[in-house]
Amino acid sequence: xNALRLxxxxxxxxxxxxxxxxxxxxxxxxxxxxxxxxSSRKNLKVGVLTILTGESASYGKYTKQGIDLAVGEVxxxxxxxxxxxxxxxxxxxxxxxxxxxxxxxxxxxxPFTSTEVRAVAAEAERSKVLLVxxxxxxDDLSKLGSHVFMMLPPNSKQGSDQALYAHNxxxxxxxxxLFRENPYGQTLRKAFFDTFxxxxxxxxxxxxxxxxxxxxxxxxxxxxxxxxxxxxIPAHDGDTGRILRQAREVNxxxxxxxxxxxxxxxxxxxxxxxxxxxGAVFSNVASVSGTFDAAYKTAYSEEPNPYAASAYDTxxxxxxxxxxxxxxxxxxxxxxxxxxxFDGATGITKFTQQDKSYWALDKSYRQFEVKNGQFVLIx
Amino acid sequence: xxxxxHGIDWLHLTLLTAAxxxxxxxxxxxxxxxxxxxxxxxxxxxxxAMGTVGIASVLLGVLVVVLLSSMVALRVQGDVFAVxxxxxxxxxxxxxxxxxxxxGGSLGLGPLHRYDFMATDAGATAIAAACLVxxxxxxxxxxxxxxxxxxxxxxxxxxYTRAVGHRTRELQLIAVLGSGLVAALAGALGAxxxxxxxxxxxxxxxxxxxxxxxxxxxxLWRQGRPMSTLAGYAAAAGVLVLTPPLLxxxxxxxxxxxxxxxxxxxxxxxxxxxxxxxxxxEATHGRA
Amino acid sequence: MLxxxxxxxxxxxxxxxxxxxxxxQPxxxxxIGSLGLGYVFEAVYQAAFGAQPKTYESYPVESGLEFLGTSATRLQxxxxxxxxxxxxxxxxxxxxxSWGHRLRAVAADPELAAAVFAIRQRRLAWVTVLVASxxxxxxxVFHAASHGVSPTTGSEMGLTAFVANIVAGRGRPIGAVxxxxxxxxxxxxxxxxxxxxxxxxxxxxxxxxxxTKRRRMSTRVRPIVIVGAAMLAFCATLTLRTAIxxxxxxxxxxxxxxxxxxYTFIVIALLVWPQGVLVARRSRVV
Numbered sequence: 001x002n003a004l005r006l007x008x009x010x011x012x013x014x015x016x017x018x019x020x021x022x023x024x025x026x027x028x029x030x031x032x033x034x035x036x037x038x039s040s041r042k043n044l045k046v047g048v049l050t051i052l053t054g055e056s057a058s059y060g061k062y063t064k065q066g067i068d069l070a071v072g073e074v075x076x077x078x079x080x081x082x083x084x085x086x087x088x089x090x091x092x093x094x095x096x097x098x099x100x101x102x103x104x105x106x107x108x109x110x111p112f113t114s115t116e117v118r119a120v121a122a123e124a125e126r127s128k129v130l131l132v133x134x135x136x137x138x139d140d141l142s143k144l145g146s147h148v149f150m151m152l153p154p155n156s157k158q159g160s161d162q163a164l165y166a167h168n169x170x171x172x173x174x175x176x177x178l179f180r181e182n183p184y185g186q187t188l189r190k191a192f193f194d195t196f197x198x199x200x201x202x203x204x205x206x207x208x209x210x211x212x213x214x215x216x217x218x219x220x221x222x223x224x225x226x227x228x229x230x231x232x233i234p235a236h237d238g239d240t241g242r243i244l245r246q247a248r249e250v251n252x253x254x255x256x257x258x259x260x261x262x263x264x265x266x267x268x269x270x271x272x273x274x275x276x277x278x279g280a281v282f283s284n285v286a287s288v289s290g291t292f293d294a295a296y297k298t299a300y301s302e303e304p305n306p307y308a309a310s311a312y313d314t315x316x317x318x319x320x321x322x323x324x325x326x327x328x329x330x331x332x333x334x335x336x337x338x339x340x341x342f343d344g345a346t347g348i349t350k351f352t353q354q355d356k357s358y359w360a361l362d363k364s365y366r367q368f369e370v371k372n373g374q375f376v377l378i379x
Numbered sequence: 380x381x382x383x384x385h386g387i388d389w390l391h392l393t394l395l396t397a398a399x400x401x402x403x404x405x406x407x408x409x410x411x412x413x414x415x416x417x418x419x420x421x422x423x424x425x426x427x428a429m430g431t432v433g434i435a436s437v438l439l440g441v442l443v444v445v446l447l448s449s450m451v452a453l454r455v456q457g458d459v460f461a462v463x464x465x466x467x468x469x470x471x472x473x474x475x476x477x478x479x480x481x482x483g484g485s486l487g488l489g490p491l492h493r494y495d496f497m498a499t500d501a502g503a504t505a506i507a508a509a510c511l512v513x514x515x516x517x518x519x520x521x522x523x524x525x526x527x528x529x530x531x532x533x534x535x536x537x538x539y540t541r542a543v544g545h546r547t548r549e550l551q552l553i554a555v556l557g558s559g560l561v562a563a564l565a566g567a568l569g570a571x572x573x574x575x576x577x578x579x580x581x582x583x584x585x586x587x588x589x590x591x592x593x594x595x596x597x598x599l600w601r602q603g604r605p606m607s608t609l610a611g612y613a614a615a616a617g618v619l620v621l622t623p624p625l626l627x628x629x630x631x632x633x634x635x636x637x638x639x640x641x642x643x644x645x646x647x648x649x650x651x652x653x654x655x656x657x658x659x660x661e662a663t664h665g666r667a
Numbered sequence: 668m669l670x671x672x673x674x675x676x677x678x679x680x681x682x683x684x685x686x687x688x689x690x691x692q693p694x695x696x697x698x699i700g701s702l703g704l705g706y707v708f709e710a711v712y713q714a715a716f717g718a719q720p721k722t723y724e725s726y727p728v729e730s731g732l733e734f735l736g737t738s739a740t741r742l743q744x745x746x747x748x749x750x751x752x753x754x755x756x757x758x759x760x761x762x763x764x765s766w767g768h769r770l771r772a773v774a775a776d777p778e779l780a781a782a783v784f785a786i787r788q789r790r791l792a793w794v795t796v797l798v799a800s801x802x803x804x805x806x807x808v809f810h811a812a813s814h815g816v817s818p819t820t821g822s823e824m825g826l827t828a829f830v831a832n833i834v835a836g837r838g839r840p841i842g843a844v845x846x847x848x849x850x851x852x853x854x855x856x857x858x859x860x861x862x863x864x865x866x867x868x869x870x871x872x873x874x875x876x877x878x879t880k881r882r883r884m885s886t887r888v889r890p891i892v893i894v895g896a897a898m899l900a901f902c903a904t905l906t907l908r909t910a911i912x913x914x915x916x917x918x919x920x921x922x923x924x925x926x927x928x929x930y931t932f933i934v935i936a937l938l939v940w941p942q943g944v945l946v947a948r949r950s951r952v953v
Binding site for chain 2: 688693694699702706833921923926927933938
């Protein structure tokens, strides 16, 4: 009887008309521009799958800031944004994509990480939700299908660019790689390794570390013994920040240059590394639009962020297609494939099919150096 | 608020809680290793869906893994059994992450080919509910048989039970094996629903969640006959799965994951606190 | 240092209010309660401060001091000194009549201790938990200063500490310290040394542990002998690798499997010595 009582109590809880449920309440502080949009029944729903809570929430914050800035500028009341928190968990990403599909969303921006994109791709195809990710870049996303669009070039291009920068601009002949053993780190590592050796350089150390590792001193000492001129760190911001700090603690020579990738370019890296980050060079797509930079600084009182710029462009493209009459996922797919070159904050966006999926291959990865605690564009 | 996914999570957690409850309340063993069994079942489904191995091999593989780990762990009892199962959980998780060629590494296996109805909410609910009914029937049958009585004897006083001639070690092994297979079934269901398998499914947190639900379920069945029904496990799993999204609608500034974690942490703490646990027992069973 | 003192006071208060009721429960029950409390605090910190790792901004990044072929920062030296000093202090306290002897009496037989020796168990439990918490709090500050702090900081360490106590055996807190050091060294060596070297060192320690147990060596001397054997084996393998450079190119455990080595050791140790590596085997009743 006690079990039955408890079950009845739970059913009563379910039926309680307690608090109103609103899709926009998924986001703690939804942008004001959305509130007006939700009142219209004919608005097109656009999903946003991003990381709103957890260790990687700063990435989701940048994405949201870029999207909210674009919504304010689009001046169209025809889009309803439906934010869903993936928590950087592939299973959660699948869950929330199913929720989006249930709400009749034809197109979604995101997910953020390549692992999540890979996880949701099959469900997205089955549920007819088009995915346009503003940040995922793992090379194997090419195999996912023609319903997946990447707003950035793949990791192999980024890894190659960093290798060529190290060899040509820094004149380095000996390089070491300290990579996170996940798809992001492994694809960047492979691209850097192949390009650097083809250019005539030597990889003197190639060391991996598992997810969740916090102490890198042993690995750094192994690398230090090999006397590299540059150390490439394809990892996430928490890892890179600790690595730079601990590299100073194990007395790496001041002449050794540290290179990172877009996944490390965040305030977390700078906080964890402190002044040990000075001189480190990271690659990312950059904002090339003075207009976007000024608007971003005015709205958020901080320097423009590449993730925000990419998300900004993504929403503007979707809004443009929606204004042209796109309503279903097939409509968006056809119009994205035939998109005339779109001049946005991160450069020209035009999609090219590689294997099965579509990539914006015409963009370039730029180099940012840490100077006085800030990421400064140098190339 | 609540979605079909929460319902499916509820059903899956009920299965896992039943597996944990079989060990905790029938045999008196605390195990942290159910996440490892769940992961085994999930990867078994993954290999089957990818066509890497046939169904017979998959079933045999799961049986071998569960049997071996059960036999090794049952060489010890009490706290030491718990620590060994904890070590198994961590080892299997690390192997799943590290053996990239076999398991796909941190990316896992996927997308998995499966029948369309398995991927829909209605289909996944129906399959999970059917599995629960079967497990409940098996539990009921065992609970009402001599095996159930002997298992209760092992929990209460193993030495006495052995002294009167019952084969306690063998029955413990059967119980641990059964628990592992039910957990593997829950893992396979999860993999079938999501269409992918990741090492995340085998984290220690999963075992602890099942443990919290099993401990919460303790007073919720007819006293002395925990195997007679899964209602207690379902109720406890429901509390842990359904309360966070309900609370979140009233606390929009707080993430659901944060609420879920706080809730099951609180459940673990309250249920072992000597005074608070006694009050919970009184409230659910009435004064003795 | 002020942060360490404040942390110690805060932890003592939390311990007194929330953890003290767990002290007289069986170890597993106390572990589950502590884990549950840990999850609640983790959720609260995440909601309050966010999940991104943070550092002590007032503490600068420092270079290491080179000595004896290795390097260590002032923070690491201070943390190591603190660890050694606190372990010695706890060892001394355990030998004291006012606390250590009473603790052992209660652990051996609580009812007898209360009835015959009039030991106030609740006060004893409170003092024990207080000492443990106050010792742990500055260690947490050292760790955070070195690695940054996030809501999940410390969860893995707490679990490792519990496991080490089970492996060492009941009533062997100092032995547990040695086991933890062994586990950390194993984890570190797993990725930097060839597998044959790790197996040799652990195997030597295991053989010596077995032999010393058969010969009923004193439990005070035994841990020292086992650790000594492991260190001798380490020096021997180092010498071998220096003399025969090709031995350095043996199979090395990949980074992702780093944790498998210490956990495998834990399983083997507990299967062979379920009562604890450093505790005499009780005679079997049945």
